[in-house]
Amino acid sequence: MGKTITLRVEDTIYDTFKRAADGDRRTISNFIEFAAVNYIFNNTIVDDNEMKELLTFEKDIKKGLEDIKKGRYKLLG
Numbered sequence: 001m002g003k004t005i006t007l008r009v010e011d012t013i014y015d016t017f018k019r020a021a022d023g024d025r026r027t028i029s030n031f032i033e034f035a036a037v038n039y040i041f042n043n044t045i046v047d048d049n050e051m052k053e054l055l056t057f058e059k060d061i062k063k064g065l066e067d068i069k070k071g072r073y074k075l076l077g
Contacts (some may be wrong), residue, residue, distance in 0.1 A: 007032070014028075017031060017032060020035075
């Protein structure tokens with residue numbers, strides 16, 4: 001069974017949600033759910049190809065962390 005949540009937003013944000021939901025022919029609650037799930041899967045989960053790419057840098061990352069522990073770094077800026 002679905003859960004109900006309460007979300008308080010400013011009028012301008014509500015209007016934005018309403019326009020976006022209408023454009024997708026969704027209810028506001030369905031649009032917010034869709035947008036939140038879409039954000040989570042596209043921005044916080046690493047797929048297999050991304051993980052393979054990240055792992056190619058594993059050696060460099062470990063070296064960098066070791067350099068930080070040993071104080072061998074210089075902050076620029």
